[in-house]
Amino acid sequence: MKRPYLVPTTDGAAMGVQTDPILSTGDIVHGYQMSGIPDGLGAFSDRHRRASTFTTMMNHELDRTFPNPPFNPGVDARISKLEVDSDTRHVLSASYPFTGNENFTRFCSATLRVFGNTPYYFTGEETSTSGQRGSSIVMNARTGAWRETRHFGLLQHENVVPVHLSKWVFVTTDDDFRVGQPAYLYAYISPSFHGALNGTRGSLHVFVSSTHAANADVQKGEVVQGNFVPISQAENATPESLKNAATARGAFKFDRLEDAAAVRGKESRLYIADTGKPPPTSPTPRGRIYQFDISHSHPTRATMRLVLNGDPPDNDNIFNPDNLDASERALIIQEDRESAYRTDWNYVLMYPFPNGPLTRVARVDTDPNLPRGQWESSGVIDARQFLGRDWWLVDVQAHSRLEFQPGPTLVPNSAQGEDGQFLALKIPGSQGGRGHDDDDDDDDGDDE
Secondary structure, rough: OOOOOOEEOOHHHHHEEEEEEEEEEEEOOOOOOOOOOOEEEEEEEOOOOOOOEEEEEEEOOOOHHHHHHOOOOOOOOOOEEEEEEEEOOEEEEEEEOOOOOOOOOOOOEEEEEEOOEEEEEEEOOOOOOOOOOOOEEEEEOOOOOOOEOOOOOHHHHHHHHOEOOOOEEEEEEEOOOOOOOOEEEEEEEOHHHHHHHHOOEEEEEEEEEOOEEEHHOOOOEEEEEEEEEEEEEOOOHHHHHHHHHHHHHOOOOOOOEEEEEEEEEEEEEEEEEEEEOOOOOOOOOOOOOEEEEOOOOOOOOOOOOOEEOOOOOOOOOOEEEEEEEEEOEEEEEEEEEOOHOOOOOOOOEEEEOOOOHHHEEEOOOOOOOOOOOOOOEEEEEEOHHHHOOOOOEEEEEEEEEEEEEEOOOHHHHHOEEEEEEEEEEEEEOOOOOOOOOOOOOOOOOOOO
16 A cells, blocks of 8 residues: 555644545556556445445546656556445456547546435536537436437536536636636536436526626636526537637636535535636636535526635735535645745645635645645545544645556556545535535426
């Protein structure tokens, strides 16, 4: 077993933060070998199989068009399926329901949603220049059957987050890292869950503010009013035509959107990370966190409020927020620092609702021969259902460190690529209670 690639900070250790490695790149479990660059996660439990196990889905952000090293040669995006013992946190069995030979690239963050007793796993391509050019998929995590959800938008996906209000709203964040290009917030809105998945009901939308044009216009604490405005599937024919259509609608210009996460117990509220772009190309290079509220009864209406701002004048202690998840009590934030800020580590931070304070609870333990911020943690999800209160699941991308792993044939040790690790993380005080005064569990939408 490798050392933990994520360790408590001094403040985290004082709180009782713990990290426990579960599986690392190169580890072999009954013929399965873990690949590198782990990213988005999702988990569910099949109690009829084993009372003390749960299943984790794990993305691997691979792309055969990228050079080796660091990328695994000849392999595109993969999804691992791991059966984990809740008590020992050992992996009992593992497989690849998505092998990397399907011609989808760079699956990034992910969301698992159980609907009708079926665990659905949502994820998408972070690039629009290879694979399916910015498409997305949904997978039945139990069976491994999947379908493409191209109608959700051709773009540089970070995540797809299903939200159930009076209609289903599939919020999609645009991780457009290109200099000079804005990022937009999209949503596929449908009265029917299955109608949304197969594209027979509902339509694609983009968020347009009625008061502000761009990210840099918003001050901390300010509330921005807006609406989701429809875009046709004809305009979604290519990533370029979708971007042009959103721009023509006057879509709100974020810098570079990363993850989004719905608050447990208050599904209409999400938190969204705008990670910023490198200085001097962006006026907000250290990034921001928005609280985003969608109207339950009229889900094309929404407001957002800037709650954390890493740049002047606020200078919150945050650098390039990337992955997120939210309990009813706190937001967990994972940094992915731009090169200008990599003299310090990438941290995991906790932001208790409603107003903090922001605390660094854990950090990557980068190899000493590399810049501290070279490694990043990713994929954070709430794991209390499987591991107990205050536990989360995360992974670490150990950039610039190579490890043997399976190539295109899935044969162990048949290729080399970047290292990584899948871990459990305990953050005392991060779950339970009522962090939002107006939390509710209402869900009176159409469960079609």
